[in-house]
Amino acid sequence: MQRITISHGSGGKVTHELINGLFVKHFKNNILDKKEDSAVFELAKIRRVAFTTDSYVVKPIFFPGGDIGKLAVCGTVNDIAVSGASPKYISSAFIIEEGFAVSDLERIVKSMALWAGKAGVKIVAGDTKVVEKKEADGIFINTSGIGVFEKDIICGVEKIRIGDKIIISGTIGDHGVAILKERQGLSFKSRIESDAAPLGGMIGKIMEKTNGVKFMRDPTRGGVATTLNEIIRGSNMGILIEEEKIPVAKEVRAACELLGLDPLYIANEGKVMIIVDPKEEKKVLTILKGHEYGKNAQTIGDVAHRYPGKVCLKTKYGVTRIIDMLTGEQLPRIC
Amino acid sequence: MQRITISHGSGGKVTHELINGLFVKHFKNNILDKKEDSAVFELAKIRRVAFTTDSYVVKPIFFPGGDIGKLAVCGTVNDIAVSGASPKYISSAFIIEEGFAVSDLERIVKSMALWAGKAGVKIVAGDTKVVEKKEADGIFINTSGIGVFEKDIICGVEKIRIGDKIIISGTIGDHGVAILKERQGLSFKSRIESDAAPLGGMIGKIMEKTNGVKFMRDPTRGGVATTLNEIIRGSNMGILIEEEKIPVAKEVRAACELLGLDPLYIANEGKVMIIVDPKEEKKVLTILKGHEYGKNAQTIGDVAHRYPGKVCLKTKYGVTRIIDMLTGEQLPRIC
Numbered sequence: 001m002q003r004i005t006i007s008h009g010s011g012g013k014v015t016h017e018l019i020n021g022l023f024v025k026h027f028k029n030n031i032l033d034k035k036e037d038s039a040v041f042e043l044a045k046i047r048r049v050a051f052t053t054d055s056y057v058v059k060p061i062f063f064p065g066g067d068i069g070k071l072a073v074c075g076t077v078n079d080i081a082v083s084g085a086s087p088k089y090i091s092s093a094f095i096i097e098e099g100f101a102v103s104d105l106e107r108i109v110k111s112m113a114l115w116a117g118k119a120g121v122k123i124v125a126g127d128t129k130v131v132e133k134k135e136a137d138g139i140f141i142n143t144s145g146i147g148v149f150e151k152d153i154i155c156g157v158e159k160i161r162i163g164d165k166i167i168i169s170g171t172i173g174d175h176g177v178a179i180l181k182e183r184q185g186l187s188f189k190s191r192i193e194s195d196a197a198p199l200g201g202m203i204g205k206i207m208e209k210t211n212g213v214k215f216m217r218d219p220t221r222g223g224v225a226t227t228l229n230e231i232i233r234g235s236n237m238g239i240l241i242e243e244e245k246i247p248v249a250k251e252v253r254a255a256c257e258l259l260g261l262d263p264l265y266i267a268n269e270g271k272v273m274i275i276v277d278p279k280e281e282k283k284v285l286t287i288l289k290g291h292e293y294g295k296n297a298q299t300i301g302d303v304a305h306r307y308p309g310k311v312c313l314k315t316k317y318g319v320t321r322i323i324d325m326l327t328g329e330q331l332p333r334i335c
Numbered sequence: 336m337q338r339i340t341i342s343h344g345s346g347g348k349v350t351h352e353l354i355n356g357l358f359v360k361h362f363k364n365n366i367l368d369k370k371e372d373s374a375v376f377e378l379a380k381i382r383r384v385a386f387t388t389d390s391y392v393v394k395p396i397f398f399p400g401g402d403i404g405k406l407a408v409c410g411t412v413n414d415i416a417v418s419g420a421s422p423k424y425i426s427s428a429f430i431i432e433e434g435f436a437v438s439d440l441e442r443i444v445k446s447m448a449l450w451a452g453k454a455g456v457k458i459v460a461g462d463t464k465v466v467e468k469k470e471a472d473g474i475f476i477n478t479s480g481i482g483v484f485e486k487d488i489i490c491g492v493e494k495i496r497i498g499d500k501i502i503i504s505g506t507i508g509d510h511g512v513a514i515l516k517e518r519q520g521l522s523f524k525s526r527i528e529s530d531a532a533p534l535g536g537m538i539g540k541i542m543e544k545t546n547g548v549k550f551m552r553d554p555t556r557g558g559v560a561t562t563l564n565e566i567i568r569g570s571n572m573g574i575l576i577e578e579e580k581i582p583v584a585k586e587v588r589a590a591c592e593l594l595g596l597d598p599l600y601i602a603n604e605g606k607v608m609i610i611v612d613p614k615e616e617k618k619v620l621t622i623l624k625g626h627e628y629g630k631n632a633q634t635i636g637d638v639a640h641r642y643p644g645k646v647c648l649k650t651k652y653g654v655t656r657i658i659d660m661l662t663g664e665q666l667p668r669i670c
Contacts, residue, residue, distance in 0.1 A: 011556025011602075012661030016565075034491075039386045040418060040484075043378065051374045053426035053479055054462045083375060091388035093477050095430070125479070127389045131668060137470035142428050144388055144460070144479035149375075156369075221346025230351075267346075326347030333466060 002102040009096070009130025018128065022106060026113040027092075027123040039124035041089065043148055050085035052076060053144040059333040061108070061138055063182045065174075065193030068141055069108035071269060071335055073115040073123075074198045075220065076143040081203040082216040082272055084155045085147030090116065091125035093142040098133045108139065119198030121145065151207060157231055159214040164303040165281040166239065167274040169202070169288050170195065170296040171247040172224055176266035176331050177255045190251040197270030202291040209287060212280025218272050220335055222326040224300075225264040227273055228311040229325040232303075239311045240320070241301030264313070265326050267334045275303065337437040344431070344465025353463065357441060361448040362427070362458040374459035376424065378483055385420035387411060388479040394668040396443070396473055398517045400509075400528030403476055404443035406604060406670055408450040408458075409533045410555065411478040416538040417551040417607055419490045420482030425451065426460035428477040433468045443474065454533030456480065482535075486542060492566055494549040499638040500616040501574065502609045504537070504623050505530065505631040506582045507559055511601035511666050512590045525586040532605030537626040544622060547615025553607050555670055557661040559635075560599040562608055563646040564660040567638075574646045575655075576636030599648070600661050602669045610638065 007014040024032060031039045043049060054075050061068040072092065080087040092112060096105065116123050174195040181192055199218065206213060219227040224246075232239045248256075248263045256263050270293055276284050281299060288294030306312070311323045342349040359367060366374045378384060389410050396403040407427065415422040427447060431440065451458050509530040516527055534553065541548060554562040559581075567574045583591075583598045591598050605628055611619050616634060623629030641647070646658045 006667045007662075009667065010661060012561055014662070015556075016660075040420070040489075041384065041386070043384060048375065049378060049481075051376070051424060051426065051460050051481060053428045053460045053477065055428045055430050055464050055477060057430060057464045057466050085375070089386060091386065091479050093388045093390045093479075095390050095392060095475055125386050125388045127477075129390050129392045129475075129668075131392050131472060134469065135472040136475075137466060140430055140464075140471075140475065142388065142390060142462075142477035142479075144426050144428075144477075146384075146386060146481070154375075221350075226347055325351075326345060327342075327349070332341045332344065333464075 004096050004098060004100040004102060004105065004130055006098055006130050006132065009128055015128065022109055023126055026109045029122045029124065031122060031124040041124065048149040050080045050083040050147040052079040053142065054079060055140060055142040056335055057140050057333050058179065058335050059137065060182055063194055064178050064191060066196040067108055067111050068139065069111035070115045070196050072141040072143045073112050073119060074196050074269060075335060076145040077119045077121055077198045077200050078218040080145050080147035081200040082218050083147065084153055084207055085149045086204055087119060087121045087145055087147045087200045089124045090121050090143050090145040092123050093127040095129050095131060095136055095140040097136040097138050098130055100138055115198060119200050153207060155213060155215050157215055160237065160275055160303055162237055162303055162305055163278055164214055164275050165278050165299050166241060166301045167276060167284060167297060167299050168224065168247065169272045169294045171249045171252065172268055172271060173248060173252045173256060173263035173266035175269040176334050177252045179334055180331055181255060192251050192255060195268055195270035197293045199270065199272050199293060202288065202293050203272060206284055206287050210280050210283050212277030213274060214277065215275040216272055220267050220269060223265040223267055224273065225311065225323045226326045232311060233309055236308045238304050238307035238309065239301060240304045240306065240314060242314045243316050245298055245300045247296045247298050264323060269335065339431050339433060339435040339437060339440065339465055341433055341465050341467065344463055350463065357444055358461055361444045364457045364459065366457060366459040376459065383484040385415045385418040385482040387414040388477065389414060390475060390477040391670055392475050392668050393514065393670050394472065395517055398529055399513050399526060401531040402443055402446050403474060404446035405450045405531050407476040407478045408447050408454060409531050409604060410670060411480040412454045412456055412533045412535050413553040415480050415482035416535040417553050418482065419488055419542055420484045421539055422454060422456045422480055422482045422535045424459045425456050425478050425480040427458050428462040430464050430466060430471055430475040432471040432473050433465055435473055450533060454535050488542060490548060490550050492550055495572065495610055495638055497572055497638055497640055498613055499549055499610050500613050500634050501576060501636045502611060502619060502632060502634050503559065503582065504607045504629045506584045506587065507603055507606060508583060508587045508591060508598035508601035510604040511669050512587045514669055515666055516590060527586050527590060530603055530605035532628045534605065534607050534628060537623065537628050538607060541619055541622050545615045545618050547612030548609060549612065550610040551607055555602050555604060558600040558602055559608065560646065560658045561661045567646060568644055571643045573639050573642035573644065574636060575639045575649060577649045578651050580633055580635045582631045582633050599658060602666065604670065
């Protein structure tokens, strides 16, 4: 088996062979092909841009429903999309442990190319570093991304008002539970897959067809509970969500009960949380439900007067309790 | 001593404390302060942009003349600058090993803030991941960057012509030798420091005041020899450089002789190689020599008819030999 050597990161001949034989080959586009230190492109007539970065250290690197490469593309695409911008260009920077199988790298790179294509983004810049054995755990990938605002809509927490609806685009907890199951070698009867998906297309449609979106975010690390807390912290409004309305797949719920985990705190990689004007709620839900990544979309609660700065959950038994931010670590290296 | 824990990377409360108490505090600017998943900004009237990414895995993380944070800012700024664009915005993504000293992280972050300020760039997006002990070597940093083209000049290898001059902005090999010396605990009488520096200002002046720049690149991994080979490979022109004209600091030359290294292959982090129309050579040299980072600038050779696709060195003894690309690894984890 061909393995990555320190030479692959030296900047010399072997690095060039790897870049041309793998990255440029699979990520093929007219900007990357130039292989300059910077990708150069025009941003059409649009001037306002979104810029984001994320490193991916997920363990294991291959899991049901995805791999670190798919995650690296989708995660960054989604961070751009939730800002209201259309994802256009991404970079990919690899830190690879000496001895890593080249076939695994190729599998990851192909996955990135596939998902970049599906997401409608070009991978236009890259970097490869190799570190000695035991100085990294296999492979870490950073992707940064640029998106452009097609419409003059600005989303932001400051737009949120009492009565706004909180929509989640589908079942929660799938990604985190899929990773945990794989990592711990647990076996359940039913297959649990990561929900990793590029949401740019679906969100783009919402941005195009509706006007009432106040704020969006993808509830990744820390899950829905942490994301909602981030949104409402310091505000004079509160958030009230209803347990019965929160979509959780049967298998994920069963796994969570077994493992003592709360799906509200578990990472998602293909879901968007949308805070929307109640007048536009139905329109948004209709668009979501008509899309492959939004079939199980639900309104899970609203922005309320009570409990300023807090997130509250009305349980199935009618009790209302405060849902705090995640403290400490629930699932490390989930993305 | 306060140390980084897995919780610092969980996305929950402890992560927020780290982000607010350290990153937002030191990188302070109106775009980052919003703490959204994407930084949002306008690119004035300029539409053509440069986009680049690099991960930094240098070992040791603190060395004479710099640290991993300074390198992460300067390296990415320089990659943008050599494309002919003005560096404007950078992202910073940290992968940190559990147990890393928070005081070291703070020292790095402060250094990044300092050098971003000197380089005239804003750090507008960020990410933090923590991996378990022994799953990474202390800290790895990725920075991606965006620059804008102020002038309608396009640099590119396709503009290079026979007779063009090759200028290096100062002494070569300083960074690589400084790292190696530190890593191997060697002691020389004289102090050798990394040349790490942000070159955006100096290069911007050249782009503003002159018109004959054909191509620029910063000779980092693989050094001047590898960079020149990358430029001329596959061309029907060759490059001839003269050993006597190549500036090498006395201490660096002595260290290289002792260690059996060739300064032509050693990484630089504060140097730019400029290929320029001979009519503009003097003007470019004058601007370089008037700048703190270009005092030792020299024309080291030119683009020639002979040896198409090859880089040749005329030695002090009058012999001409081919200088190949770096093969294998000379100095791992140099940046």
